[in-house]
Amino acid sequence: MTENPLQTQTIDRTAAVVRGVVGAVPVIGPLVAEVISGVIPGQKLQRLEQWLHLFSTRVHSLEDGVKRLNDRLRTPKGSDLLEDALLEASRAVSDERLERLASLFANGLAGLDFEHDRVKTLSRLFGNLTDAEIVLLTFYAQPPTLSSPWHKAMMERHPEILKPVSRAMGSPQSEIDRGALQDHRKDTLLRLGLLQSDDRSTSITSLGRLLVNQVVDESLFEGS
Structure with missing residues (x-):
């Protein structure tokens, strides 16, 4: 043979x-x-x-x-x-x-x-999570504060994932598409019980924090 x-x-x-x-x-x-x-x-x-x-x-x-x-x-x-x-x-x-x-x-x-x-x-x-969804979950691992340097650095590193989307009427299709993807990622994290949301804010759950602590290098949070 x-x-x-x-x-x-x-x-x-x-x-x-x-x-x-x-x-x-x-x-x-x-x-x-x-x-x-x-x-x-x-x-x-x-x-x-x-x-x-x-x-x-x-x-x-x-x-x-x-x-x-x-x-x-x-x-x-x-x-x-x-x-x-x-x-x-x-x-x-x-x-x-x-x-x-x-x-x-x-x-x-x-x-x-x-x-x-x-x-x-x-x-x-x-x-069940994409890399972008992991980035978004990690973003919520630290409490958001005004002018937070840690959140700002993450946003600069992953602008397509984390930069706020313009919801104004007449926004370009590319911005509408990016907004749809951002909404879907957040909905996925909420559905899986990794994030929780009320009328005013969104925060990470205990399960979400447990996952982040296991997969993200602790040095990422140093100085935050």
């Missing part, structure tokens, strides 16, 4: 990824190999390799993180979460999303407290 060169390249690439992960966090090597070979297409391996490096860095930054990860991945609940992590990472389309996923699963699998249901719930919520 003639060997398929594309299949061979995929197998070689998979082996290279697994070797890299075994060197960084040896305990997850066999589990990664099983998931990769079974459910992750070859073209997504580069993203997965990038995520594994980020995940390894996060785990090693936690005191006793590697030991806790080792112990937990020997359980059905731990291996279930690892599979979720690998699948989510293979679908990620931005560096920021990979970093957030690395934080979420490093905290969940190697942090002090291990609650399978909590990590599973947060993972499912995160998977």
